Amino acid sequence: MNVQSMTGFARCEGTNGRFRWVWELRSVNGKGLDFRLRLPPGFEAMESQIKARASKHLSRGNIQATLTVSVAESRMEAVLNRDALEAVLKLREELGGLVDSAPLKLDTVLSIRGLVDIREAGEDPAALEIRDQDILEGLETALSDLVSMRIHEGNALALVLRQHLETIARLTTVIESDPSRSPEEIARRLAAQVGSLLDGNGGLERERLYAEVALLATKADLREEVDRLKAHVGAVEELLQKGGPVGRRLDFLAQEFNRESNTICSKSNSSAVTAAGIELKVVIDQFREQVQNLE
CATH class of the missing domain: 3.30.230 (Ribosomal Protein S5; domain 2)
Incomplete structure (x- = not known):
């Protein structure tokens, strides 16, 4: 479809x-x-x-x-008002001894107002x-x-959407493969940030330290966002392949794309990831703009 x-x-x-x-x-x-x-x-x-x-x-x-x-x-027809004609004939009979009783002529009948109505003929x-x-x-x-x-316009739009989808998938791969996301680099940054916390506050409680480390680890990891982007790309491909009235669902997925790109940009501590995230947001906006035209 x-x-x-x-x-x-x-x-x-x-x-x-x-x-x-x-x-x-x-x-x-x-x-x-x-x-x-x-x-x-x-x-x-x-x-x-x-x-x-x-x-x-x-x-x-x-x-x-x-x-x-x-x-x-236009088709016109003459409609005789029979009640009016009977009234005229009755009057003529009553006045028969007073006026000329010659037979009525057609032009005389047509000249009497309301006796004959010329109107457009009705349809069967x-x-x-x-x-x-x-x-x-x-x-x-x-x-x-x-x-x-x-449908013709929709096929053209689907082609544009697939091009945007390819760009989204490519940028997702760029973000996923960035060196800043390697386990070694994440561990190095975490160690440096933990060291900074300890240097800045020697009396930091162990529980507070664990909480801060967990927060830093969460911000450093983009695995969930990347996985969700990949899942959304697959869902869009499936909807485009299925066809039919999919505009509302594609619009929802466009919003989800935007949510993940915002999170990636906020978590990023790499200029390359940030640049890819910004480019991703631009493409997603273009994608959503085209989705608004689909049934």
Whole structure:
């Protein structure tokens, strides 16, 4: 399974009868799935179906979906108000002996306000159902295209992340193999620091001396930090290989990377280790910045 970026765009259009519809989908970064929908008047009933289909394709990102529907041609129809016509005919009958009783002509009927209404012809319900189904199928196509673009962007991001990961692994090896981390060098520095403690305070209690030595030994040893960095590198490689919506877990690992690099810099008593630790922090920041774009 591929990793996905949260950035993408898709457009799909089609026609059904005299209707033309267009879907436009835009996707940007988001903490969760925020699906914002714009529908033309009269299409509100489709909202629940649209959101259900979107949630099957997407799990994270701010999505703006816009549906535009236009009518290619207008169809007008004349609608007779039969109640009004019956009232007119009844009045004509009542006035038959007082006015001309010649038969009503069409132009006379059309001139009577409210008797005939000229309006746009309504659509057959079955035809409207077919149109709406076409629009939903167009949405499926647009969602698939959006996912394809997000996957394409995600593959490019994964390549960048792997490059950063290689740098993190290389710097971890530099820190691990630095001469200052050899047992002999650590023992030498501890002996010098213990000697300094004894020279500075001849009355130092044995328990206090043990505590100080233990503290110095802990600060001198970067084994745990190096091991955790290696474990995090392996976890990131596994997530990138697995694919899918892994952005949140990668962001957590980026924070753990940063935690270990901070500890290494604070413990370091070697200029080479400090330099590697600082470079490590820079790469980790770049890594995390790219991770923010992944689903």
